[in-house]
Amino acid sequence: MLHKTPGIVFRFTKYGDTSIIVNIFTELFGLQSYIVNGVRSATAKGKMALYQPLTLLDMVVYYKENAQVKRMKEVKCLHQYHSLYADVKKSAIAMFLAELLNKAVKDESHAKELYDFISGSLIILDDAEKDFENFHLVFLVKLSRLLGFGAHRVEEVTGRKVVDSTLETLLEKVLVAEYDTSLSISVAQRRELLDVLLNFYKDHSDTPGEFKSVSVLKEIFT
Numbered sequence: 773m774l775h776k777t778p779g780i781v782f783r784f785t786k787y788g789d790t791s792i793i794v795n796i797f798t799e800l801f802g803l804q805s806y807i808v809n810g811v812r813s814a815t816a817k818g819k820m821a822l823y824q825p826l827t828l829l830d831m832v833v834y835y836k837e838n839a840q841v842k843r844m845k846e847v848k849c850l851h852q853y854h855s856l857y858a859d860v861k862k863s864a865i866a867m868f869l870a871e872l873l874n875k876a877v878k879d880e881s882h883a884k885e886l887y888d889f890i891s892g893s894l895i896i897l898d899d900a901e902k903d904f905e906n907f908h909l910v911f912l913v914k915l916s917r918l919l920g921f922g923a924h925r926v927e928e929v930t931g932r933k934v935v936d937s938t939l940e941t942l943l944e945k946v947l948v949a950e951y952d953t954s955l956s957i958s959v960a961q962r963r964e965l966l967d968v969l970l971n972f973y974k975d976h977s978d979t980p981g982e983f984k985s986v987s988v989l990k991e992i993f994t
Contacts, residue, residue, distance in 0.1 A: 775800055775835050778850050780890055781827040782874050786812070793841060794823045797873070797890065798831070802883035805841045806833065822847060825870035826856070828891055851891075856898040864992040865897065865908050868985040872912070875979040876919060886918050896951050903954060905993055906962065910949050912969045921976040923947070929972045939964055963990050 832846040916922035
């Protein structure tokens with residue numbers, strides 16, 4: 773049966789000589805896997821650009837409940853980013869968000885709410901002209917709440933781990949911040965806050981392994 777749904781590309785893996793399997797979080801069905809044939813062939817003419825991580829797509833898809841890998845009938849770009857990958861700092865944040873989403877987001881029952889949050893957040897980051905250095909910290913907090921383990925108090929995030937009072941005060945501000953909230957956070961403090969929040973994720977969700985993008989993120993914002 774055919775359905776029209778927007779979606780967010782999480783990642784793709786090569787399949788065969790010219791095809792890919794792409795994981796897309798859809799508004800209608802949550803996280804789904806689709807096979808795209810021939811997209812890596814010499815005649816595909818740049819179609820791989822549609823399946824880069826975090827691309828927002830408008831799709832017409834075939835849906836069969838028990839099928840592990842599904843197919844798309846039509847696909848096009850839903851929103852053209854203008855700075856997300858052109859700006860070095862935004863690109864580093866985007867790389868981190870893509871890795872985070874791949875690790876933390878599974879097949880969610882409230883797919884539309886989660887889709888709206890992720891897509892809306894990406895567009896906000898793309899449109900931001902300044903003061904987006906703490907975007908990923910606020911995103912981590914907001915996403916955790918949608919995933920069902922988000923905290924509203926500092927002690928819920930830090931648990932029994934010892935954190936100095938200055939960092940606790942900053943964390944308290946991050947927990948209530950919006951993307952456009954101006955936060956005075958030093959480079960070292962931003963790194964510490966990121967580590968605290970990632971440890972919180974590891975303690976409360978299935979986010980295996982280390983985040984490879986964190987070192988790049990920390991380096992870019994030095």
